[in-house]
Amino acid sequence: MTVQTQTVLSAILFATGLWLSLILMLRYILKALLSYHAWIFESHGKMSFCTKLWLSLVKMFSGRRPLLYSFQASLPRLPVPSVDDTITRYLESVRPLLDDEQYNQMEVVANDFKRDEAPKLQKYLILKSWWATNYVSDWWEEYIYLRGRSPIMVNSNFYAMVRHLRALGVVPMCSYQMERMFNTTRIPGIETDFVQHLSDRKHLVVYHKGRFFKVWLYYGGRHLWPSELETQFQRILDDTTEPQPGELKLAALTAGNRVPWARSRLKYFSQGVNKASLEAIETSAFFLTLDDEAHGYDPDKLRSLDLYAKSLLHGKCYDRWFDKSFTLIAYKNGKLGVNAEHSWADAPIVGHMWEYVLATDCFHLGYTEEGHCKGDINKGLPPTAKLQWDIPLEDSYMVAKEIADDVDFHGCLFDEFGKGLIKKSRTSPDAFIQLALQLAQFRDKGEFCLTYEASMTRMFREGRTETVRSCTIESTAFVRAMQDKNTKSAQRLDLFRKAADKHQNMYRLAMTGSGIDRHLFCLYIMSKYLNIDSPFLKQVLSEPWRLSTSQTPQQQLNMVDINKFPRYVGAGGGFGPVADDGYGVSYIIVGENLITFHISSKFSSPETDSYRFGQNIRQAMLDIRALFDQNDKKEM
Template sequence: MAEAHQAVGFQFTVRPDGVDFKLSQEVIKNIYLSGVTAWKKKAIQFKNGVLAGVYPASPSSWLIVVIAMMSSLYIHIDPSLGMMDAIKENLPYRSVIPQIPVLKYFTGPLDFTGQAIAILFATGLWLFLIYLLRYTLKALLSYHGWIFESHGKMSTSTKVWLCLVKMFSGRRPLLYSFQASLPRLPVPSVDDTIHRYLESVRPLLDNEQYNKMELLASDFKENKAAQLQRCLILKSWWATNYVSDWWEEYIYLRGRSPIMVNSNFYIMDLLYVTPTHRQAARAGNVVHAMLQYRRKLERGELAPLRALGTVPMCSTQMERMFNTTRIPGIETDFVQHLTDRKHLVVFHKGRFFQVWLYTGGRHLLPSELETQFQRILNDTSEPQPGELKLAALTAGYRIPWAQARIKYFSQGINKVSLDAIESAAFFLTLDDEPQGYDPAKSNSLDSYAKSLLHGKCYDRWFDKSFTLISYPNGKMGVNVEHSWADAPIVGHMWEYILATDCFHLGYTEEGHCKGDVNKNLPHPTRLQWQIPNECQNVIETSYLSAKQIADDVDFHGYLFAEFGKGLIKKCRTSPDAFIQLALQLAQFRDQRVFCLTYESSMTRMFRDGRTETVRSCTSEAVAFVRAMEDAGATNAQRLALFRKAAEKHQNMYRLAMTGSGIDRHLFCLYIVSKYLGVDSPFLTKVLSEPWKLSTSQTPQQQLNLVDINKFPKYVGGGGGFGPVADDGYGVSYIIVGENLITFHISSKFSSPDTDSYRFGQHIRKAMLDIQALFKPENDKTAQNAKYVHLENGKKHI
């Protein structure tokens, strides 16, 4: 009963002699502390907003400019070159403004109007200098020549450019400090895009097919491209990014097929370390770390990510990490982002619980969160009718979910409960089946990945920005909705969470969260539902369609530990290019044909940038693969072709990062053609081509919070996604430290041509075969150089 009394701010009883009021001091204290915290948060957000708004200057610099301006007037120097006098002469009512003498130690009085004009001019000068600094920095950041230089070789001009960027970047930037200084994504020329497109499809088409494609491209360029390009350039002038809004709407939100497997992706926990095997304790620490991260994010206190430690990346995607839900619609979904929500929703064995994350104006401590989660784990109540598989609505087709939401969840108790889920900071699933990587079990990584990717199809809320998943053995993971952001954004948060959990919060010897246990917290609240039979039928239909998709996912996780980034760099080539060429070799050995290959690249050096495509199957890559399969080719010839293909791939990756990719440009031209009603066979053909091999690299060590050389076991397993094509592969890989590469391979059981395990074996053999080429006798350029070859862990000079 103590909890019940504390949950009420006051009580009153009507008696014959009057009304008896009883106030709960504890609740009044909590209300007061909550108010203080809210105002403190608003003050900090306002302060940080001002700091980011005037960056790279600072508020104190305004005072310096004002003081300098006032001082110059006292010594009868006019730094405004007459502008202040002109302002004074044109002021209305200047004759009635009183003349107020100032310090009599000066040669003459300075009136109040003069002081006001000086302050006004100083403020204008200060703002002008801020914009001058910003546009200078934006001009500097528009230069991308540095990215095309060879690794380890920096020209004098690039060194000068880096010094200038550092000089104009100011000190101690906040998360959004650089946003106004980031350049806009440029629109490539139609000629360049078409040329690069034809170059990318040349190795995939025979002569007749290629000639037809050339004719389509030529017709498009001569007759329709100019009009579409003008509209796109106009949009690029008006919008902050000519791609991102259309990409989010048409690639993600307008899709009517299930987002589970087809769109959502996952991120794994630490591979080798489990800080505690107590499920509630691990969830308590991780959730508390997430609340700390959210507080820094909302206040804009996180440091912006910067390439080379200098070139800033766009932070826009991070804004919608928490309190965000994809809301289903009949024709299109939309992303709902709220602010400052103080609860999360927890799913366990078919029940939904609401857990408040604050008490007395502060976050719940890890020990308090552990208590709340343990209460849910101990709860033995049964799901209400229709509650068990309710979340399957988010896993199935979007139109039935949208219709059901309107019909059954728009009023009454169902609306209240659904609002609790959709407004929650995020969604937490306390799973009841242990998962994680176990070296003793050959398929443990496969099972772990499938659990994170789709689970039971009804135990993750796939519409939430992310679902945090906690397993009984202490392992964790995340399932992420893709429309609001890309993998590096969530990866940034996840690195912070894992480092904070393991190295800052920690656990007791018994594996519990540190800190005192507050048993007076109100218990988690069960969400209530009244789901009619008709709605339960819709839920079951969504579940069956989602289960069919999940059961068709053929997944294989593979740890490649023979060598890693360390050896590849000694081979003087890009690790990403090395892996991409290995994937091309594996793909050809698996399918005996080449295919259109998608590799994701980021464009976050531009304002609101997201991704671009690198078409990894180049003519150079094809020539290398054919040489590897040609018994008559020598290893020296193969190595020379490898270097040429790797250089081509690196150049394409750099072009994509610097706004000169082709696929987003073609996509936007296609969207403009649909708006204008212009029929383009060329664009239709381009946008209908299947990506039978879709690849992506998971970023590692974005924050460098953990020294993996000192703590080699504290490495993440990366993440993955479902297959993009029905008869193709999805491959995600993470280069972990110097000696490990983790591959996440997906395909479909229903395709007779694919097998994820088989493809994993092809990748392994391709990696080893390429590594074997790097011998001094094969590399003509290394005959007179200090070239190191690692073989069986030994160095040979």
């Protein structure tokens, strides 16, 4: 090479190396900044100088217009908590649920574990955390969701309904789960399922009155306009053909037990028209049900919200494809909803999508005065294709119907007060509601129980959820004081504040990687891999969550001013009960003056009643507010 060529190549190599070094350095600095979590533990409305400086640096290194996945490589890894911290917090969490003798026995078992099995398990878990992107998420998806052989309808899938991302606006959340929102299906297997995600698909499958139709989303190299999609859907609605033999309840296969579905799939759907039709469903962008029923919240109809939720959760057991990442449900009265499969993502991801859909539909696309989609129609659109089947098998309908019929659901709209009044009392709205749930649970059953509240860990790469154990020593002390007629209001209020502070601190610990349940879960899985028998971990993982709760995040996107447009706010979503004799409670804080509770249980349990529990929640909320009202009168 000539001297000039050598000089040019050297310059190129130097510039490339400098550019890569700069990118890596910026990424490392941003990762170090995002590992700072002290801001979460500061009092609401008070920000230290360190946090202000940190926010400024994060803004500076984030760039002006970061894209959805811009921060993925800069997010910190989820840390592995110390065994000592986890055991200490675990024992503290079960203390209010055990008598002295039971607690002493648990303390002995826990300390034996900490001394004998834990060091080796923790060492291997730390090794995993070094090479895995997230030491929890892959095992969580596999063992909590995909290896389950029982039906996913009600037991795993959840729903979101409609009445028509960033923390602090700066801190990024992991967007990994959003990658599998579309073109994703859970495929059944004999021993375990797997999640099939395709990069791109250009069709969806529509179910209407027992028939399946393939609808193309693209034509001539472009996406179909809303007016053209409306035309395609109208063609399906106008189609009067009858379902083929076995087609009507075919989707019940996805609602029943996983092993029979896996075997049927191998036996009857591996060739011919069945294979082609099933492939069309499993490779579709998503599944759409044009429901022939009318549902939605109607204040003039008793328990209309209950029927709406049950329909979204399980429908007729054969009119949703429960394996798809989500089934969009459109009722004949225009109301909408979503049933989502749980393994690929958690509820906030679906909520994020749902907010975007509602805001875009109402404020960007819109409708004509006659109620039709705006835009022209290409009359040369290809017709919808009816899927063909040759099905000589019985379906899983009866198994699914038994599960669906057992769901006792109640939707409770609490409009006495909301976030506005709670914040005036200088209390976290979530802590306020969780303590109300503890009071309601005790009044409902006469005892305390292990309580699950889901929190996010998405400030870490590929983070999903962690558990906040809401039943604490402080919360039980408050509940007992509320039930004791001899306890004065001032004492009750003092105990309430201590319990609320405790709950808020636990929630923050869970969000920042210091929760205990995912750590204990991974230690248990590691013990199975290493064939180490642990009585302590067996007992921990077998404890039932008789009260499972979750707050549905609201206004993640801020695309709608809910004060101006209150009709265009989602009413949240819900899920089935985790324990046979327990409750599942999802709630969403809507604006300043409304909280919606979605309560589920099982009719087969003589101990539970969803409507009764809803009334207990309502009374608990009012009783706690009365404490603040009495305190305000005294201060006046």
